[in-house]
Amino acid sequence: MGGVAGSKLAVAVTGAGGLGQIGFTGDPHLLDEELTSARRQLRNHKLANETGSGHVLPLGTGIIVVGTPVEEFISVISKHNPAVVWLSFGTAAEFQEWTTKIRQDSPLTKIWVQLGSVGAALEAARGCRPDALVLQGSDAGGHGHESGASIVSLIPEVCDAFRAGGLPDIPLIAAGGIMDGRGVAAALALGASGVVMGTRFLGAEEAKAPSQFRQAILEASDGGQSMARSRAFDAMWGPNPWPETYDGRCLKNSMYQSIKDGLSTEEARRKLYQDLRGQNVSPQDTMSIWAGTGVGMVKKVEKAADIVSQVRKAARETIMLLGMTVERSADED
Ligand SMILES: Cc1cc2nc3c(=O)[nH]c(=O)nc-3n(C[C@H](O)[C@H](O)[C@H](O)COP(=O)(O)O)c2cc1C
Numbered sequence: 001m002g003g004v005a006g007s008k009l010a011v012a013v014t015g016a017g018g019l020g021q022i023g024f025t026g027d028p029h030l031l032d033e034e035l036t037s038a039r040r041q042l043r044n045h046k047l048a049n050e051t052g053s054g055h056v057l058p059l060g061t062g063i064i065v066v067g068t069p070v071e072e073f074i075s076v077i078s079k080h081n082p083a084v085v086w087l088s089f090g091t092a093a094e095f096q097e098w099t100t101k102i103r104q105d106s107p108l109t110k111i112w113v114q115l116g117s118v119g120a121a122l123e124a125a126r127g128c129r130p131d132a133l134v135l136q137g138s139d140a141g142g143h144g145h146e147s148g149a150s151i152v153s154l155i156p157e158v159c160d161a162f163r164a165g166g167l168p169d170i171p172l173i174a175a176g177g178i179m180d181g182r183g184v185a186a187a188l189a190l191g192a193s194g195v196v197m198g199t200r201f202l203g204a205e206e207a208k209a210p211s212q213f214r215q216a217i218l219e220a221s222d223g224g225q226s227m228a229r230s231r232a233f234d235a236m237w238g239p240n241p242w243p244e245t246y247d248g249r250c251l252k253n254s255m256y257q258s259i260k261d262g263l264s265t266e267e268a269r270r271k272l273y274q275d276l277r278g279q280n281v282s283p284q285d286t287m288s289i290w291a292g293t294g295v296g297m298v299k300k301v302e303k304a305a306d307i308v309s310q311v312r313k314a315a316r317e318t319i320m321l322l323g324m325t326v327e328r329s330a331d332e333d
Helices: 007-015 028-044 070-080 093-103 118-127 151-164 181-190 199-203 210-220 254-260 267-279 293-297 304-332
Strands: 057-064 082-088 110-115 132-136 142-145 172-177 193-198 228-231 246-251
Touching: 007 028, 007 057, 007 304, 028 057, 028 070, 057 070, 070 082, 070 093, 082 132, 093 110, 093 118, 093 181, 110 118, 118 132, 118 151, 118 304, 132 151, 151 172, 151 181, 172 210, 181 304, 199 210, 199 304, 228 254, 254 267
Parallel strands: 057 082, 082 110, 110 132, 132 172, 172 193
Antiparallel strands: 142 246, 228 246
């Protein structure tokens, strides 16, 4: 989660038994700073060795591939050896280029690629062969794939397509709408080997979220109604730099509503600027509050470690309960 998940959140998640991720920084110097700080914090937790060589730093770091020059980031990655580099939003050729360079310069680092369709998953499995595929469904918060499906159909279809195509057994990680142990149990049942949770951690104490952003998240509910996928959110302050194939899920705001009401993007932007002059705005009109459909399940601010342990415990309990239900119904047969 670019801008929200820094070293503090990532270290807290890793310290609790998850795999923390530092969101995309957009700048190699900032990534260097975050990873250096993470190393210091991990050492305090006795979770990292003194030097990076021969050891990975037990966390991941995200790279938004579109528009990002490989060379500027690769030296930072090889300096710190993060356990995972998570690539997202790129073409097959770009993923191939990044994967090749990372494997050359930081061979201990595992590569995850985030994708949003069966076709793109097949292309990646045949092409760059990542160590894991993050399958991002349409419920996910933040930037995503404009045309997509929820993980409920996406993951089983990818599993079936891999099996039918005799493709390597690449672990699938489910992303989008997973908020608690019930979601984890469901994702595992669908065929995932693990889960990514973004929106749930917007309620983590360690997330770098401005107080108005956090308040809006805590107040939002009924995510299918309060949130929307749109390209409007990237066009608020100027032309949208994202390729047409991407949009983002965000708290609905006046820019989104103006476009829905029929204004062109330019007209909607002009109206927003006029409203700003009159102070006639709420926080979601001036900042993009990216979050997923699960936003209504973020009820309070908690420590990241508590979120990780609650989710793991609840997932185990859900799976056990389901097992017991199945056994009972088998006994009745
Ligand atoms: C605030 C926020 C920022 C995000 N930033 C990024 C990003 O920088 N790069 C990326 O690949 N995905 C980003 N995502 C999407 C996540 O990688 C992930 O797919 C998503 O959070 C999973 O769905 P969930 O939010 O329902 O848990 C972001 C999500 C959120 C909520």
